[in-house]
Amino acid sequence: MKAEDEKYCVECGQAIHVKAEVCPFCGVRQPIFYANQPFQQQNRSLQDDRWLPALLFCVFLGSFGAHRFYLGQIGTAVIQLVTLGGCGIWWLIDLIMIVVGKYKDADGQYIKSPINNN
Ligand SMILES: [Zn+2]
Structure with missing residues (x-):
């Protein structure tokens, strides 16, 4: 017990x-x-234990590319930082992808979401 x-x-x-x-x-x-x-x-x-940190980085610092820096995607992170999250649109897409578990890290691995666990 x-x-x-x-x-x-x-x-x-x-x-x-x-x-x-x-x-x-x-x-x-x-x-x-x-x-x-x-x-x-x-x-x-x-679950992927990177999901929650990635989500929080994206929510609070997503327009600075923080989630991409966190996940090792430095190249696109810098572009995102310079464009302030693609004027918010790119940031929004990333946020949705992370929430539903369709976001991929630098190695092409999905950041598995506890919300949509496929
Ligand atoms: Zn054990």
Whole structure:
């Protein structure tokens, strides 16, 4: 049974302290999402831990290309910075893409969204 102050490790499924960042049983770092959901559910919906920072960067500093700098897309980040987020339009498109999980990082990997988990 899982106590109130415990969660399940995403890797080995052991009950660990809810605030534990690293599992003491297997040493795997825990994601920030789904901290209190059962093990099987966690595995099915495991998220990209870059999604929330990328979203926040985009919301608050998106017109300066902050999310692109964060995701390693320096080239387009500089262009976005100079054009102030493509006059807001480019910024808006990026924001929507991040929210729905269709945004790709510098390596072409999707930044998976917990909202639309395809
Ligand atoms: Zn573990």
